[in-house]
Amino acid sequence: MSLFGTSGVRGPVGDVVTAELALAVGRAVGVDAETVVIGRDVRESGELLADALAAGLRESGTDVVSIGVASTPTIARSVGWYDADAGVAVTASHNPPEDNGIKLWDETGMAMARSRLDEIERRMGVDEYALATWDEIGGMTDRGDAISRHVAAIADAVEIDDPPRVVVDVGCGTGSITARALRELGCHVETLNALPDGRFPARPSEPNADNCSALAAVVEAIDADIGVAHDGDADRLLAVDEEGTILEGDVLLALFGRDAVERARSASGDGTANEPLVAAPVNTSLAVDDALADVGASLTRTRVGDGYVAERTNQPDVVFGGEPSGAWIWPEETPCPDGPLAAARLAALVARHGPLSSLSAAVPAYPIYRAAVETPEKGAVMQALGSAIADGAGPGPIEETDDRDGLRVDLGDAWYLVRASGTQPLVRVTAQARDEERARAVFEDARALVESVVENA
Structure with missing residues (x-):
């Protein structure tokens, strides 16, 4: 079985994921990279793993740009911002606190392709590294502006004329950037579980219906327009309507897909786009097919995993990609699932078209x-x-x-x-x-x- 799954390496710290593993990954990535961005989520084990990765990279003569604690989409976007050849996110995403992981990003900010991951794993298996001499060790730079740049990028990409009231369940992870971005866009924002804590004491990290009942109750109680919840690294997003109902992932996929199609047609200048497509995995509901057909678009299916969805969004006429598990990709902005951007897009959708409950009711529900x-x-x-x-x-x-x-x-x-x-x-x-x-x-x-x-x- 491959070391790198569809979401990188993940597992218990001290067993599957160790400083020794992180050092080896750093050395292997550093063979053909001049500059690499490193960031991590809020898990305490992330600090030592990031240090080990940086050591392996610098031993290979690779310069390291450290952005510290940040969401995974911030890390992925930072690869381009800092002219890097790759990025490394130290995160176990929605996994429990005893886990951590390593996910690699290519120079475009997309999850690294299987062929490159296989080559990195091969190097690790045979200790095929190119360690630098004492006077060629890579440098280390700390950048503290990555989150601000991400907020600015979201504010530049999304326009909200009548900003709604939003409740953001940060989940004790890195998702506070969402509250910042929404406030920048003029929204009134309340937060839940906003104190960073890698033990995830408030709720399990995965944003699903079982774990987000408190968010649903608060949205209804304070008459908010929408609620959103993130996982530990804020690449996923769950949504709650103004009545406190948690939306199914397929419903949100349909709404985001239709909106992306409509915006693509509007941007084309003459109100048309060439056969717009939305990418989603093979287990996606027929409801999404039918909702897209209503706006003259169609679904193109991929393997399960946001990396496969991201690859498909590189193809012509694919305007959006998503997974019902909560990963949402707008290829014109970034090939990485971006939970904070998804929150802003959802707020704009509600501001433009009305209550989320009404929008979701228009998506068919099939058994x-x-x-x-x-x-x-x-x-x-x-x-x-x-x-x-x-x-x-x-x-x-x-x-x-x-x-x-x-x-x-x-x-x-x-x-x-x-x-x-x-x-x-x-x-x-x-x-x-x-x-x-x-x-x-x-x-x-x-x-x-x-x-x-x-x-x-």
Whole structure:
């Protein structure tokens, strides 16, 4: 299994993630980088890991620009601001406090491509470094203006004529930049859990419905227009409407996608754009397809993972990319998921078009079912499933099969996805249709197929 997953290296500090690992990553990245930006989230372990990374880079003759504690999108944007060749975020994002991690960014501010990650891992495996002599060690520069530059970039990208009242749940992480940016745009902002603390004592770092009930209650209680919540490094964003209802990720994806399409058409000068596309992973709801079709746009699907979505946003006519888990990418601004920018875009959307509850109600809701089947042989099971589906097993009739990430089977009026978990001995089953009875039938047939293959594996 590769050291670098879709979100970099993550795991328990002192076990998977150590100073020794960080030193090796720094040395390996430094082989072909002259300048590298380093930043970290609020976890206490991040300081020593950042120090070890900087030591490895400087040993390789690479200059280091340290921006200290900052959100991951701030770190990614800083690569370009400081003319660096790469960036390193020391963060475990939405993982629990005992974890930390290392995520690498290329010279464009995009998550580093798999080919480059594989080369870095190869160097680490054979200690293939190019350490500098005593008089060629890289320098170290501290920059304290990165967050201010990020705030200014958001204020320059977003215009709000009638600023709404917003509650920002920082989650004790790095998301206070969102409050700064919204205030810069004229919004009245209240904050929750704004004291940085890498133990995340107020709520778990992941911004989901189970963890953000306090935000929903406050938004409703003080008659705010919207609420937003971040994870530890503020690359993700969850939204709450003025009634205290937490929006499903697919709904927010549809709203952001439609808005990006409309703004792209407006920017084109003649009110048109060439077949605008929105990038999203294979497990995205049909509701997003239908919401985009209403504005003459369509969805282009990717593998699961914000890095894959970001890669797709590099293609012509892709105006937005997102994951229902809360990663939102506007390629004209940055190829990194940017939670603070998402908050500003959402505030502008509400100011321009009215209450978030009304906007979300216009997005169709379709039944979706999920299950997981345990198996220690998930690789063999997935291979057998591919053969079985190709031979006509499971729900049908099949219009198209997509094998870029598991197997997504398009049935025309429904779809199902079978996909091996990247971290657990599971094969996950997801099914959806526009009709409740059809969705349930497809799901039951797909789950039965997986269970049968697992039993015979």
